[in-house]
Amino acid sequence: MAPTPYDPEESGVLRPRALRALDHHVDRPHLAMDRTPSSISSGRSTPVPEDAPPSVHSISIVRKQVRAQAKQRIFHNIDYQPRLSHFDPKSDHHWTWTAQVFLTLHTLTFLMKMHSYAFYNGHLSETERRLSALDEPEVKPLPVAVHYPRSPIVANGASMANTETDSTDTEIDPKQQVNKLRADLATELTSPLGQVTYPQNLTYSNYLEFMLFPTLCYELEYPRTTNTRWIEVLIKAAAVFGCIFLLTLTSEEFIVPVLSDSALRLRVISSHFERGLILAETISMLLFPFMVTFLLVFLVIFEYILGAFAEITRFADRRFYSDWWNSCDWLEFSRKWNLPVHHFLRRHVYFSSLTRFSVPGAMAITFLVSSIAHELVMVCITKKWRGYGFFAMMMQLPIVAVQRSKFVKGRKTFNVSYVSSSSGNLLF
Template identity: 45%
Template sequence: MMAESTSFEPSPLGGNGDAEYHQPRPRKPTRIDLLKPQLSEETIVNRLKETSSGLSSGRTTPIPENAPPSVKASSSARRQIRAQQRQRIFPTIEYVDRVSHFDPSSDYRDFRGFFVLFWIGLAIMVITTMLRNLKENGYPLFIRQWELFTEKVWELAICDGAMVASTAVSLGLHKAINQKYFRWSGVGMAIQSLYQALWLLFWVTYPFIRDWSWTAQVFFTLHLLAIFMKMHSYAFYNGHLSETLRRLNDLDNPNNASKEEAYRYPHARTHLHEIPQSPSHEKTEDSEKVKLAQLRDDLAYELASPLGRVSYPENLTVYNYVDYVFCPTLCYELEYPRTASVRYMEVLYKTLAVFGCIFLLTVSTEEFILPVLDESAIRLNQTNSILDFILILSETIGQLLFPFMLAFLLVFLVIFEYILGAFAEITRFADRQFYADWWNSCDWLEFSREWNKPVHHFFRRHVYSASRGHMSRPLATTITFFISALAHELVMGCITRKFRGYGFIAMMLQMPIVMVQRSKWVRGRTLLNNVLFWCSMILGLAMVGWKMFLGNCVRLLLTFVCRCVRYMCLCEATLDVLPRTYFGKEDDTSPCDYSIRCEGRNLPMVDDTPLL
């Protein structure tokens, strides 16, 4: 009777209709490895003991002690399966030792739902903005920056194409080197370096001469820097291969050829004392032959592509160069891994995403950045207290924290996820990891490695590794940051039309911050370092908005100082120390009538300089 009672299964057609309460319909879990606990061997053994010690269900016969091992194994397997599949009458919850998804020790990494929530939030922001504008102005959107996007757009397109096409000089140079008109080491490197310097100088100054809008100039400058790095990598890597081929050909006559070991460039983790030094001159005849054969193998291996289908100089073709220009990478290789085919729907999706992100970026700028800057400029011009001046600046930075963080995320997505992804799909470029989980960074060095992998690979290969053979790691790292800081200052100069050094200083300040974060008091505290990273990131992005109109703030501050000086009735000669250009026009107001003009707020205004 007990055995019959334990096998109660209610019929779904019962008259009371309560079958679903006794045996609810199971749901298929999406992550079985997380939701279904794994039974340990000890648990299974204990359950088997409990089963063997209790009453038999009639489905098995106890195994005698002297049964063969095969029979015992089969019986044990059946009992394990029954122990795992046995269900109770009332549904039970199995509780095991496990952590939550957000626990630092959790291995769960699938948070795509938050990515979807991010886009839903942006959609809600756009809809509410359009409804508010429709109610207040009668138009859903009012974009003041439209002229910035359309001004001289055809000139921008033509110059951008000419800029890219002008890098093909490197291909002609290496064809001449391959024809043995001259060598790379010496003449070829000098020609390429001189051409790169003149090329960079011309294309950087051209937008300033033509007075382009800051949006067109920033786009052109970013593309210019990317193409410059592409050209440098193509020229210097092929130059390295040309010298390697020359050495390999010279080994056909080993009596006159150099037999020095092939120079291996240091990697990121190579210490200075680990760099191979000059080999010993004590050589026997047998060791000479072995080293000569090894040298031939090393040089021949260097001339072949990573996939083994292309060798230098077979890569010196127009098709190979054009393909490299369109590939989303800054480091040249003879061959890249490719996907099987182009997914045209994916190209269409990423293209639409690019324009969608630009639209969202424009709306967020119009609604949450430009009004704050305009209002702050007016309030700063009207303030009469140094405390109010500081409070207005602090309030402005606080209001720009979230908008600039949103702008940064949109720019990151449009470049590294959609533009590079679209070009990767068009060229069938298989390596799509253009960034890593930079949001988990604990210091700025880790962030620089993770958030922009193409640029990181270029600097590690052509700047850091090239410098490590001649200097220590800290000095090579400083030089790498120095060159990167110059590039950041160039971009900031294109936005503000003034080179004040803000981008350079902000970039170089990362070095002492990294030293503090890697000290013994802070190092290893992952959560604290990540919090500090995000705080500095958000605050730094908001400071960018303040730096964009810092020149106006300086003039406003000087205006405020002049008011204070006049209010204290200092002599007119003291006022002559300050340049009149800060006030927009000559001002012959005497100290005596300043209080009268102050009451009417009829004060000299600063120049009407646009903030963006």
């Protein structure tokens, strides 16, 4: 078959719709008279007279450029440009600090939950293996079950107790020792409420429930309420939004203006004495707004958000904090103001460190882990690694040493170090 002659209408099948419409107007002007206003635009406008004002020519040129940019290909193209991600510090598009803190806190929370889940179930797996080994005939004597963690001090104490027992009473029946050890191991594998025994807890539903529970330490079983009070959930949700509104108002009216004003004054003043006065004035003006912010954040997290999740999941233990406002030293404050994190650090950091370090060393490691977590949150807020939060948290160790000395311990009148250090902690 001979090739057909070139036809603009036929060749326009593989051309963009806007160009095919343009061919209709150029080659077949009689079709343009029949088109209605709702039909596809040809991309051409009425010619501008030569004697028109310059502003009219400018508008016409801009309209032609906009229409040219609006034309698309038949297949959708992706507009690739040299752009940076939201997490890149050189990028012009960043997440807000609230979103970054939200993501960071949730990431740390889930990491601690997964660590507690894996670590505790690993301990129970080892306990079950020891219990199963007792059923074998002619089993060798196993060490006495001790409470976790099995530190060298506890192990040495247990071995010395066993030696003294063997030396004083040599008529103890080995079967009684095995039965005693079997009872201790079975107790370890059973929940305190007595309804769940390892490995009955290793289910997907149990894991998902633990991820939603307002706690960081995994247990075989938790106390539960009978039903969910949805009115209470709605009240706590409304309180969350109300506190967020007050937080925004406090930061925009009483924190940001003070920081902006002090930054401008520090740029034009070179005297170190005057710069110190400006810093002292700024700190004094920020103490009360930071105190309000601290209390609002505390209410949002520990009273409303955790309380709402406890109500939804029917988690009965609602004691997420204690009377930290009555604390007389830093150790008491750190134990009371954040009970979920305190339980996690005490169980999985402090007690685990006791297996290899002394009590002061384990305490230092616990404060180190907590300081790194606080500094990470400060980096998300300021987008800079300054080390202020880490330094302020680690400075609690010498403060605790002073507070536990014989000159301050037990004396509430002379215990001014807690008040001064807690005021400084609000700035970080």
